[in-house]
Amino acid sequence: MWTYVGRRLLLAIPTLLGASIIVFAMVHLAPGDPIAAVMPAESSKAEIEATKRAYGFDKPLPVQYLVWLGRVAQGDLGRSIATRRAVILDVRDALANSLVLALSSSLLAFAGGVGLGLLAAFRQGRSLDKVASMVAVVGVSIPHYWAGIILIIVFSVQLNWLPAMGAADGGGPIEYLRHMALPTVALALIPLGVITRVVRSAALDILSQEFVLALRAKGLAGRRVFTHVVKNAAPQIFTVLGLQFGFQLGGSVLVEAVFSWPGTGYLLNLAIFQRDIPVLQGVILVLATFFVLLNLVVDLLQTLVDPRIVRH
Amino acid sequence: MAIRAVGGVGPGDSPGVVDAGRASLPPDVAPMSYWRTVAWRLARDPATLVAGGVLIVIVLSAILAPWLAPYDPSAGSIRLRLAPVGAPGHVLGTDEQGRDMLSRLLWGGRMTLVAGLTPVVVAFLVGAVLGVLAGYVGGLANTLVMRTMDIFYAFPAVLLAIAISGALGPGLPNTLISLSIVFIPRVVRVAESATVQVKGLEYIAAARASGSGVGPIVRHHLLANVLGPILVFASTQVSLSIILAAGLSFLGLGVTPPAAEWGLMLNTLRQSIYVNAVVPALPGLAIFVTSMTFNLLSDGLRDAMEIRA
Numbered sequence: 001m002w003t004y005v006g007r008r009l010l011l012a013i014p015t016l017l018g019a020s021i022i023v024f025a026m027v028h029l030a031p032g033d034p035i036a037a038v039m040p041a042e043s044s045k046a047e048i049e050a051t052k053r054a055y056g057f058d059k060p061l062p063v064q065y066l067v068w069l070g071r072v073a074q075g076d077l078g079r080s081i082a083t084r085r086a087v088i089l090d091v092r093d094a095l096a097n098s099l100v101l102a103l104s105s106s107l108l109a110f111a112g113g114v115g116l117g118l119l120a121a122f123r124q125g126r127s128l129d130k131v132a133s134m135v136a137v138v139g140v141s142i143p144h145y146w147a148g149i150i151l152i153i154v155f156s157v158q159l160n161w162l163p164a165m166g167a168a169d170g171g172g173p174i175e176y177l178r179h180m181a182l183p184t185v186a187l188a189l190i191p192l193g194v195i196t197r198v199v200r201s202a203a204l205d206i207l208s209q210e211f212v213l214a215l216r217a218k219g220l221a222g223r224r225v226f227t228h229v230v231k232n233a234a235p236q237i238f239t240v241l242g243l244q245f246g247f248q249l250g251g252s253v254l255v256e257a258v259f260s261w262p263g264t265g266y267l268l269n270l271a272i273f274q275r276d277i278p279v280l281q282g283v284i285l286v287l288a289t290f291f292v293l294l295n296l297v298v299d300l301l302q303t304l305v306d307p308r309i310v311r312h
Numbered sequence: 313m314a315i316r317a318v319g320g321v322g323p324g325d326s327p328g329v330v331d332a333g334r335a336s337l338p339p340d341v342a343p344m345s346y347w348r349t350v351a352w353r354l355a356r357d358p359a360t361l362v363a364g365g366v367l368i369v370i371v372l373s374a375i376l377a378p379w380l381a382p383y384d385p386s387a388g389s390i391r392l393r394l395a396p397v398g399a400p401g402h403v404l405g406t407d408e409q410g411r412d413m414l415s416r417l418l419w420g421g422r423m424t425l426v427a428g429l430t431p432v433v434v435a436f437l438v439g440a441v442l443g444v445l446a447g448y449v450g451g452l453a454n455t456l457v458m459r460t461m462d463i464f465y466a467f468p469a470v471l472l473a474i475a476i477s478g479a480l481g482p483g484l485p486n487t488l489i490s491l492s493i494v495f496i497p498r499v500v501r502v503a504e505s506a507t508v509q510v511k512g513l514e515y516i517a518a519a520r521a522s523g524s525g526v527g528p529i530v531r532h533h534l535l536a537n538v539l540g541p542i543l544v545f546a547s548t549q550v551s552l553s554i555i556l557a558a559g560l561s562f563l564g565l566g567v568t569p570p571a572a573e574w575g576l577m578l579n580t581l582r583q584s585i586y587v588n589a590v591v592p593a594l595p596g597l598a599i600f601v602t603s604m605t606f607n608l609l610s611d612g613l614r615d616a617m618e619i620r621a
Contacts, residue, residue, distance in 0.1 A: 018459075018466065019467065022463065030479045141551055141607045143558060143559065143596055145559060146597075146599060149596060150593060150596070158589060250467065251470040254470065254563065268474065269563060272474070277479070280479065287471055
């Protein structure tokens, strides 16, 4: 058990380093000289060279990477080109807002998806199963940014029930919840579809196994059979829930843009607009780190739910 | 069953729904060839057939846009801004610059389909080569390729696409590059695991024992059994690719104005929902229908191509 945990922890390190290389490379992917972009147009060659030296851009790339990585490890993500504020501060505030949305939409999708998926498996071929299949297909096919716009059109513009934009700074908890409602629903659609589908197929897999037949043959009540099936499908359900939560954090960019929700996605969108590469890098690095660590936690928790994994 | 397991049930991907109860074999007495069985199953799957029909209509209308579109997609008229659906002369209304929506949707489909399909095709080609190579050669080559691909799994797909596009800047070529990078690692994983699985089967050992070289084994025995699952997996990625391609344009990172593209149209019309609630929703509806069609089709294809005992 502990060797497995240790190995899994060690495996996360190269992944994180790899991700940091990709994020570091983003500066050099950007067209044009990264220094020329921030210097006034009339600066002389000598001035540009001096700035290059000051930022360390005259050193070879591997050295630049290590210096950058060292700073990142100390929590220094550089300064925004647009606002001159430390990137880490902006990212921290935005991340809190994104986490709130990721949690609320995940909870909604988990409850709906697990419930619908299990019911569909036990009512295979009946109308409820057809509804579940439809939810699954629609969920994975719908452009969630469009779903967000539709929600705004219906609930904000036509019915005037819920606010369409922002996060109601200083408006009190009720106002905050009202602002959360529409983005939460828009964000929940994809995981709802995926979870319904995975849970249904996992439960069907278990239902087709011989031990279920044996349970039924010995006269176990339907409800008790249900518990057995849920227990056996749990590891698979657990994995999909963990992964989907991770996707919620990184995948909310488009929905946050639609609702002007002040999270990481909105910050990212702003950075793209202003070609503010340090902010872009900071947000993506933090989100990727979160994603990798979350996957790690899911993997480790899974060994608690399903001890068979360790033996592989 | 062994082959089916490779069909892309990776974490986070939507796995096929295992239908235990579905009639899977034709009632014929004489055994059918594999592809005839597949065709037989498809012919009995109305949802897939309908999806196929809708897809043909979408693709044809995109190809024939220059002839089908009643107006120039970039010519607008200030007096005719945001005309409602069914306005005289403009069946689907006009956009915020008074341009004909039907014409723009037809032309926009060309862009969206190109931007969504190309990355999957590129990823299929590159990913299949890399994955089969890594799987067949094994050893250091495998470690090198697969660990590199793992790095890209540190990012959710949407974030990776936005990261690369955000750094490269807007434009269709950059969208194609960033989306190809999103999908290549996924195809490589599927190709590698399929290859490793097939490589271990007895008929490969038999071919090797009877003196076949690497070339013929790969060509006749390996690819023939591996390409199917890889292709099916790639087909499941098309709908996501279309949603992402349009999403990048929606963020201003994809196709640039004044070109017509569904994501971009959705973005520019977004401000107009207070004036006209229906017309701004149309480009998104087009993305939705197209992506759903591809999903239903690839689901049906996967069911039909499944190898059942």
